[in-house]
Amino acid sequence: MTAQSLASFGNVILRVPGVAIVLVILSIVFSIMSPTFATVPNFQNILTQSALLLLLALPMTLIIMTEGLDLSIGAVLTLASIILAATVVATGSPTLAFIAALSIGLSFGIANGVLITLFQLPPFIATLGTLGIAQGLCLVFTEGQSIVGIPREIGQFYSGFFAGIPIPIIMAGVAYAAFHVILYRTRVGTYVFALGGNREALKLAGVSDSRMLVVIYALGGLMAGIGALLLTARMSAAHPTAGIGYEFDAIAAVAVGGTSFERGNGWLLGTLLGVLVIGVLRNGLNLLGVPSAMQVVGIGLLVIVALLIDNLRSRT
Amino acid sequence: MSVTTDTPRTGLALPTEVSQALYRLVAALLICVVLSFLSDAFLTTSNLLNVLRQTALLFLMASGLTLVILTAGLDLSIGANIGFSACLAAAAIKNTGSPLVGFAVGVSVGAAVGFLNGLLVALLRIPSFIATYGMMWVAWGVTYWFMAGETIHGFPQSFRQLGSGYFLEIPIPIYIMFAFLLLGTIFAQRTVVGQQIYAIGANPMAARLSGIPIERRLILVYVVSGAMAGLASLIVLARINSAEGDIGEHLVLPAIAAVVIGGTSLFGGSGTVAGTLIGALILTLVVNGMNLLLINASWQPLVTGVIVLIAVWIDIRTRRLAD
Numbered sequence: 001m002t003a004q005s006l007a008s009f010g011n012v013i014l015r016v017p018g019v020a021i022v023l024v025i026l027s028i029v030f031s032i033m034s035p036t037f038a039t040v041p042n043f044q045n046i047l048t049q050s051a052l053l054l055l056l057a058l059p060m061t062l063i064i065m066t067e068g069l070d071l072s073i074g075a076v077l078t079l080a081s082i083i084l085a086a087t088v089v090a091t092g093s094p095t096l097a098f099i100a101a102l103s104i105g106l107s108f109g110i111a112n113g114v115l116i117t118l119f120q121l122p123p124f125i126a127t128l129g130t131l132g133i134a135q136g137l138c139l140v141f142t143e144g145q146s147i148v149g150i151p152r153e154i155g156q157f158y159s160g161f162f163a164g165i166p167i168p169i170i171m172a173g174v175a176y177a178a179f180h181v182i183l184y185r186t187r188v189g190t191y192v193f194a195l196g197g198n199r200e201a202l203k204l205a206g207v208s209d210s211r212m213l214v215v216i217y218a219l220g221g222l223m224a225g226i227g228a229l230l231l232t233a234r235m236s237a238a239h240p241t242a243g244i245g246y247e248f249d250a251i252a253a254v255a256v257g258g259t260s261f262e263r264g265n266g267w268l269l270g271t272l273l274g275v276l277v278i279g280v281l282r283n284g285l286n287l288l289g290v291p292s293a294m295q296v297v298g299i300g301l302l303v304i305v306a307l308l309i310d311n312l313r314s315r316t
Numbered sequence: 317m318s319v320t321t322d323t324p325r326t327g328l329a330l331p332t333e334v335s336q337a338l339y340r341l342v343a344a345l346l347i348c349v350v351l352s353f354l355s356d357a358f359l360t361t362s363n364l365l366n367v368l369r370q371t372a373l374l375f376l377m378a379s380g381l382t383l384v385i386l387t388a389g390l391d392l393s394i395g396a397n398i399g400f401s402a403c404l405a406a407a408a409i410k411n412t413g414s415p416l417v418g419f420a421v422g423v424s425v426g427a428a429v430g431f432l433n434g435l436l437v438a439l440l441r442i443p444s445f446i447a448t449y450g451m452m453w454v455a456w457g458v459t460y461w462f463m464a465g466e467t468i469h470g471f472p473q474s475f476r477q478l479g480s481g482y483f484l485e486i487p488i489p490i491y492i493m494f495a496f497l498l499l500g501t502i503f504a505q506r507t508v509v510g511q512q513i514y515a516i517g518a519n520p521m522a523a524r525l526s527g528i529p530i531e532r533r534l535i536l537v538y539v540v541s542g543a544m545a546g547l548a549s550l551i552v553l554a555r556i557n558s559a560e561g562d563i564g565e566h567l568v569l570p571a572i573a574a575v576v577i578g579g580t581s582l583f584g585g586s587g588t589v590a591g592t593l594i595g596a597l598i599l600t601l602v603v604n605g606m607n608l609l610l611i612n613a614s615w616q617p618l619v620t621g622v623i624v625l626i627a628v629w630i631d632i633r634t635r636r637l638a639d
Contacts, residue, residue: 119632125572125582125628128392129624132617132618140615248453293457293461295457296453296456299453304450
């Protein structure tokens with residue numbers, strides 16, 4: 001190997017995104033430590049379990065790219081799941097229930113957008129407030145009880161297959177494709193890059209950013225509504241705390257995926273890899289018998305490392 | 317972003333701040349008048365002392381948070397920090413039998429969590445709401461792992477005095493509240509470090525240019541916020557006589573609400589610790605009123621969420637009018 005080819009090899013390594021390296025390292029470590037990790041059924045498991053997180057992390061990427069944040073997404077997911085379960089139990093119609101879940105998600109998303117644009121609240125406060133409201137509604141609706149008696153058709157959305165592929169993976173794939181188109185092929189996407197990059201220039205160009213921001217937060221709520229279907233299907237029940245904390249995993253996936261909180265540059269494929277990193281980490285720690293509470297600590301550390309790297313990169 | 321210093325900062329509380337505090341006191345009194353008409357149980361000594369005792373707990377958390385918010389930061393980890401500090405303090409008391417050791421453990425664990433927050437915010441430059449939000453989940457995770465589903469209960473009588481004791485027929489936490497009101501006000505208004513904290517929030521660039529050690533001051537406010545959460549955790553622990561991981565979970569939004577209702581701006585640089593006490597009182601009165609009117613407790617997080625949104629919106633409106 002000549003010095004030149006060595007240098008170009010080094011360049012290639014440097015250009016491989018950190019999140020991909022983390023994913024490979026985690027996979028190797030877990031393969032060594034647990035015999036069941038590197039098996040086809042387990043990989044399928046990881047993908048199925050990661051599908052819900054991807055549904056939430058996709059809009060979160062767009063939101064964080066606009067220098068925003070949505071802390072309410074886990075609570076809205078939970079509320080939508082409760083509404084979905086309550087509707088299907090009351091009416092027996094999965095379609096009606098799904099529409100109800102979508103509407104509640106969309107309403108919260110629009111409310112977030114309106115609070116941030118029209119009322120000019122900082123995103124983390126606006127969504128912290130709606131988090132409280134959504135969580136409060138969960139309690140008011142359920143009195144702390146689970147809703148059970150979900151018909152089997154709903155459960156099929158988590159455990160069923162279509163053309164030999166688990167339905168959650170298909171949903172995640174469709175969602176990823178849709179967000180790819182939204183971010184890279186539509187005006188909304190162009191605004192997302194512009195909003196995070198240089199909001200002042202956008203204002204000076206006479207473009208109203210409010211409506212676009214509302215659309216972006218509405219997408220977050222809508223995806224929480226869709227995610228509620230997977231969440232309810234997985235447990236065949238709705239529980240008032242089931243989705244609490246999902247926003248943490250979603251934010252972590254976006255951060256690990258290399259989207260910056262301050263400069264508004266983001267990368268959808270990075271988020272997909274970030275979701276897989278979180279999924280592999282949780283799955284591997286599960287196999288090693290680490291309780292889920294401590295998995296959160298692992299994710300937290302991973303995010304700190306990711307932000308540290310981001311910080312160092314932005315200084316060079 | 318930070319051209320919002322409508323009043324120059326001096327060592328004295330300014331008339332505008334005094335009048336703002338008065339408006340809020342009047343609001344609190346109005347709530348009292350309304351509640352005394354709505355419920356016979358409101359205007360009784362035991363209920364009023366109860367309101368003040370609850371206010372004390374909220375104020376202790378919110379006073380440390382006030383300093384953080386004065387620097388234009390936020391500490392979302394205080395609720396989880398309360399659970400974490402309380403559980404470690406409880407374990408310390410159980411193992412050593414000494415309330416003093418438990419006290420020291422509670423406050424230092426709280427301060428240590430705050431220190432980590434400070435490092436993340438000041439040195440790694442992670443936005444405070446992200447750093448402390450991550451810390452909230454990390455503290456929660458460690459607490460659940462540590463407790464493994466158990467509760468620790470039954471503490472020595474001497475320790476329990478801290479939360480449920482009386483002196484001259486007034487609950488001890490109320491004395492602690494006024495002590496920290498005095499301490500906090502002197503620290504914020506009358507010390508150089510306190511004034512530097514205002515300066516950092518009002519205009520970080522100017523603060524840096526005038527030689528204020530911003531990183532160290534930021535770490536300090538997060539340590540204080542954590543330590544106050546640790547202290548609050550001890551009072552909760554002494555009051556309910558049992559430690560569980562989630563005892564602080566529902567206190568974050570109310571604490572933020574207390575600070576903002578108290579007139580401290582989320583954009584930093586303006587507000588007072590005394591205002592936060594009035595904010596905590598107003599919020600506690602609302603919750604007390606809901607309890608007296610037999611409104612289901614499930615409604616409280618919802619109402620608090622709405623109150624936070626309204627209070628921040630009012631803050632933003634008044635700021636824009638002032639500019």
